[in-house]
Amino acid sequence: MLLHFTKMHGLGNDFMVVDMVSQSLRLPPEKIRRLADRRFGVGFDQLLLVEAPTNPDMDFRYRIFNADGSEVEQCGNGARCFARFVRDKKLIGRDRIRVQTAGGNIELNIQSNGEVSVDMGMPRLDPEQVPFNAQQRSVTYPLKVEGQVIEVSAISMGNPHCVYRVDDVHQAPVETWGPIIEAHPDFPRKCNAGFMQVVSTDEINLRVFERGVGETLACGTGACAAVVAGRLQGLLDETVKVNLPGGSLFIYWPGEGSPVMMTGAATRVYEGYTRL
Numbered sequence: 001m002l003l004h005f006t007k008m009h010g011l012g013n014d015f016m017v018v019d020m021v022s023q024s025l026r027l028p029p030e031k032i033r034r035l036a037d038r039r040f041g042v043g044f045d046q047l048l049l050v051e052a053p054t055n056p057d058m059d060f061r062y063r064i065f066n067a068d069g070s071e072v073e074q075c076g077n078g079a080r081c082f083a084r085f086v087r088d089k090k091l092i093g094r095d096r097i098r099v100q101t102a103g104g105n106i107e108l109n110i111q112s113n114g115e116v117s118v119d120m121g122m123p124r125l126d127p128e129q130v131p132f133n134a135q136q137r138s139v140t141y142p143l144k145v146e147g148q149v150i151e152v153s154a155i156s157m158g159n160p161h162c163v164y165r166v167d168d169v170h171q172a173p174v175e176t177w178g179p180i181i182e183a184h185p186d187f188p189r190k191c192n193a194g195f196m197q198v199v200s201t202d203e204i205n206l207r208v209f210e211r212g213v214g215e216t217l218a219c220g221t222g223a224c225a226a227v228v229a230g231r232l233q234g235l236l237d238e239t240v241k242v243n244l245p246g247g248s249l250f251i252y253w254p255g256e257g258s259p260v261m262m263t264g265a266a267t268r269v270y271e272g273y274t275r276l
């Protein structure tokens with residue numbers, strides 16, 4: 001069977017996007033892993049499926065699978081590409097798109113300059129919502145890593161994030177501590193490990209070792225989680241430029257009780273077919 005797909009990226013965080021409204025098939029985890037392989041398959045960080053909604057108030061259902069085949073709750077860079085995909089494919093005729101995801105409903109808005117703004121919903125800050133093993137909520141928590149105890153923030157954007165502040169992202173132990181934090185027992189559903197350098201009150205540098213993938217060139221939910229962490233620590237303003245290895249995002253979060261807004265680019269690379 002031939003599967004039609006579109007290859008896209010959000011600041012280098014790359015996706016295989018499949019319209020499951022007009023075609024439908026089952027993709028078991030081992031098949032997703034094969035498709036994700038950058039030598040034997042298409043190659044991607046995440047697979048994004050565009051489906052009809054089960055919630056009548058939504059325009060689409062958005063399912064997200066990491067390269068390891070795991071289905072996850074949310075993907076920020078993918079959401080922007082989702083908007084570009086459904087608009088370009090004329091699956092919807094307007095620029096405001098309501099999307100149902102496993103991590104909560106989000107709203108996508110295509111801007112006149114082609115960038116996409118996403119209402120990513122409220123950050124979840126109680127440990128049991130992340131989930132993170134802690135007796136009570138705190139701005140930061142101690143986490144034991146390689147015999148050291150570091151202070152981290154634990155935040156969910158629908159998916160779990162650990163944010164660790166460093167002096168310089170280029171010197172951060174992403175390769176060594178990333179996999180340890182990702183699989184840390186204090187994060188029962190694992191986590192995305194963010195390494196955040198505060199440049200100023202309105203700018204940070206960020207690298208993310210993503211759950212189920214490894215380090216990516218950008219992580220949208222990671223950027224949201226890092227700004228929420230920085231604001232709760234009193235380090236950041238409401239609007240922050242987040243510099244990731246693949247490019248910059250703008251995140252706006254006024255504070256608790258408000259959703260996190262993310263704005264950035266979404267790029268289509270090519271259309272393709274692959275044999276299943």
Ligand SMILES: N[C@H](CCC[C@H](N)C(=O)O)C(=O)O
Pocket residue numbers: 013045046066072073074075076077078159160192210211212213216218219220221222
């Ligand atoms: N690896 C993430 C999903 C993709 C998130 C990222 N690509 C984004 O742009 O938010 C997780 O397992 O929760």
